[in-house]
Amino acid sequence: MLNKKISELLDDQFNKEMYSAYLYLDYANYYHEQGLDGFANWYDIQAQEERDHAMLIRTYLHNNGEKLALEAIEKPSGVYRSIEEPLRLALQHERYITDQINQIYKAADKVNDYRSMQFLDWFVKEQGEEEKNSEDLIRKFELFGNEAKGLYALNQELLARRYAAPSLVL
Ligand SMILES: [Fe+2]
Ligand SMILES: [Fe+2]
Numbered sequence: 001m002l003n004k005k006i007s008e009l010l011d012d013q014f015n016k017e018m019y020s021a022y023l024y025l026d027y028a029n030y031y032h033e034q035g036l037d038g039f040a041n042w043y044d045i046q047a048q049e050e051r052d053h054a055m056l057i058r059t060y061l062h063n064n065g066e067k068l069a070l071e072a073i074e075k076p077s078g079v080y081r082s083i084e085e086p087l088r089l090a091l092q093h094e095r096y097i098t099d100q101i102n103q104i105y106k107a108a109d110k111v112n113d114y115r116s117m118q119f120l121d122w123f124v125k126e127q128g129e130e131e132k133n134s135e136d137l138i139r140k141f142e143l144f145g146n147e148a149k150g151l152y153a154l155n156q157e158l159l160a161r162r163y164a165a166p167s168l169v170l
Pocket of ligand 2: 094
């Protein structure tokens, strides 16, 4: 059993990770429509990773005898004004998720739930990587994305990304 509050916060975070997967699928769809298969690949993989994050939380809740309540997943906008916009929105979203993880961490600390803090350590580190990846992509786009050859090369680079299962095993 976990502290009720922590269990609820983790349940809520499961939904946010599923929303993250949904959001990144939406970006991937947009890039498919734009003919940018590399950008689409990048966000398809992001979406897979976000689903993994959700599943890790699910396993953790189950391992601790908790139930997971599935809630409706919010609908992403589907409308983007430029090929740069999803990149910026992604960074904004990752910063928001970092803040959410930190809040659960703080709540766990408050009730001496060291087990959940240790579980969340992986997410704290992961968010550092997520923010860095998002920032790096924006920077590359600023450097190369505004002319055709640079955009083509960047798209090819993103096309080479391969999915890797999460390093955390529960
Ligand atoms: Fe995530
Ligand atoms: Fe993420």
